[in-house]
Amino acid sequence: MLRITELRLPLDHAPDALRPAIAARLGVDDVDLLGFTVFRRNYDARRKAAIVLTYTIDCEVADEAAVLARFAEDRHVRPAPDSRYHLVAQAPADFYAAQRPRPVVIGFGPCGILAALVLAQMGLCPIVLERGKAVRERTKDTWGLWRKSVLNPESNVQFGEGGAGTFSDGKLWSQISDPRHLTRKVLDEFVKAGAPEEILYVGKPHIGTFRLVSMVEKMRAEIVALGGDIRFGARVTDLLLEDGPADEAGRTRHLRGVVLAGGEQIRTDHVVLALGHSARDTFAMLQARGVFMEAKPFSVGFRIEHPQGLIDRARFGPNAGNPILGAADYKLVHHAKNGRSVYSFCMCPGGTVVAATSESERVVTNGMSQYSRAERNANAGIVVGISPDDYRQDRNASGPVSPLDGIAFQRAWESRAYVLGGGGYRAPGQLVGDFVAGRHGKAVAREFGDVLPSYKPGVTLTDLAEPGNESLPGEVLAAIREALPAFERQIPGFAMADAVLTGVETRTSSPLRITRGKDCQSLNVAGLYPAGEGAGYAGGIMSAGVDGIEVAEKLGARMIAGG
Incomplete structure (x- = not known):
């Protein structure tokens, strides 16, 4: 199998144009091209009037060795890598005959789902503890906040089956290093659970909330079919720790189980801590139990909304609306004079x-x-990086x-946003024109213009920067305020007066890291495997899923080897 990269064709190319283009690129006759698949399709929109599609193709040819020899100096024609997933270990059928405790996964977001799935595929029958509800019940509770201003603290956008990624854009790409093609494993499992097959090859795949709901249910069913147990409404309130001989990393505290809110104890020596x-x-419980953690940077800011058509035209010019391109996105960064970095997020x-x-x-957006x-509308976070020294209490x-x-810093600004919004979980907002101009008091608009905000339960126009x-x-x-006009120079209309800022965005990433060693275990508690976004090791569905796989592999291989 050969892989061709950077095969470029016009945006409007004919459906049957790929095969002759591949044959021409390799210099082979059509009869010698035995088959091909599209591994990746992206686009190059630097010239808006002449957007091209860029393909990565895996293909079979009659004489692969001869073709490779002919393209020995061409880095865009190479043997295709093996991107199939291979389990690192497999438990024997009688593994639990010795009454071993089963591994526990705390949290059932993307990280917990993939960790539990891989553990189940290894034959280790994980127990999953999720504090929230199953995804369909959780969806009803989430809509309860959006439509009726009623919050369920244990079942919402943050807590419940599927994690926070369920109520997102469902982005399935990441910039993480992936030499083992674990992102492909994540995508394969999603397709198996009902995601559209195009996520396997489009350059920036996404799924969206409604499709994620049914996918999560199917992945849960697969884990159960492989011997796993999923428990909802199971909030972990304590760890059972035991002092003992030092392990190979010098850890003398050993995990022996977890305690649930109702007092139930579950004995285990291995826990994947896949918190959001x-x-x-x-x-707070982990800190009280002495688990090593450290503060880390994160970002805060607002959500900004524009007409999606404005973004499409700015990015794609006369090709705006092309169904292959879809709705346009953007990625913006500005380094402000005060030393802060401002960037678009999610x-x-x-x-x-x-x-x-x-x-x-x-209030959190x-x-x-x-x-x-x-x-x-199009929307994005416009956020600013802050460091632990910024939020030292x-x-x-x-x-x-x-x-x-x-956390204390986040809570303070979230509480302020609740008050500024007028209560009832309404969010405070301001027109971009007023915000950039620094208007205050009666000069601040109290009515929306052409851009109507989408946030529910509603947005209250106010002064986001009132002294x-x-x-x-x-x-x-x-x-x-400095960044928005700078972004206007990249996307005409970005600083339009009627665009809406909605506050506040405070949970861009975890404010702390539950630090782990090379074996993926906590630095000072043996058997505790911090993973995913809440532990500070991921940011988004894809990276969280990959981290869940890698941690499950370390844990599973250790269990099977008897450690």
Whole structure:
């Protein structure tokens, strides 16, 4: 099998143009091209009037050795790598005859789902503990907040089957290094669970919320069919730890089980800690139990909404609306004069801004799209990076920042947003024109223009930068105010007066890291495997899924080997 990269064809090429283009690229007759598949299809839109599609093709030819010899100096024609997934170990059929404790996975978001699936495929029958509800019940509770302003703290955008990624754009790409093609494993499992096959080859695959719901259910069923158990409403409130001989990494504290909210104890020596970034009570418990954690940077800001048509025209010019291109996205970065970096985050083409809080009387925003990406507005986070020194709670303290200080910082601004929005989980917002101009008081518009915000339960127009009552720290507001006109130079209309900023976006990533060693175990608790976004090792569906696979492999291989 050969792989051809950077095969370029016009956007409007005929459906049957690929085969002759492949044969011509390789210099072979059509009869010698035995077959081909599209591994990846992307586009190059640098010339908006002449957008081209770029293909990566895997193909079979009659005399592969001769073709490779002819293209020995061409890096775009090479043997195709083996991207199939191979289990690192397999438990024997009688593995549990010795009454071993089963592995436990805490959390059933993308990381927990893939970790549990791989453990089940290895024959290790994991027990999954998810504090929230099954995905369809959870969806009803989430709509309850959006439509009726009723929050269920244990069942919402953050907590429940599928994790926070269920209510997102469903982006399935990542910039992580992937020498073992584990992203392909994630995509293969999603397709097996009902995702459209195009996610295997389009350059920026996504699924969308409604399709994710049924996929998550099918993946759950697969885990159960392989011997796993899934328990909902199972919030872990404590760890059972035991002091003992030091292991090979010098750890003298050993995990022996977990405790649930009702007092039930589950004995286990191996736990995948696949928390989301909003499991704040669990983070506090871990700190109280002495699990090593450290503060880390994250970002805060607003959601911004524009007409999707404006973004399409800016990115694709006369090709805007082409069904192959779909709804356009963007990725923007600006380095502000005050030293802050401002960037677009989790851009959702043709989507909506959603209420994403998990705590009472706090407002948090996020973005979501359906598979069609057919809503009127485009939205993205416009966020600013902050460091642990920015959010240190005790300004007179020295040394490392407390791992929980970032949570206190997030909560303070989320509570402020609730008040500025007027209560009832309404979000505070402001027109971009007013925000950039620095207008205050009566000069701030109280009615929307051409861009109507999509956030439910609703947006209250206010002054996001009112002196003494700011919605975010002053240096964050200043950086965003400087960045928006800079982004206008890249996307005409980005700083349009009627565009809407909706606050606040505070949960871009985990505010802490549950640090682990090369064996994927906690630095100071043997048997505890921090994983995914909440542990500070992923950011998005794909990277969380890959991290879940890698951690499950380490844990599973250790169990099977007797460790």
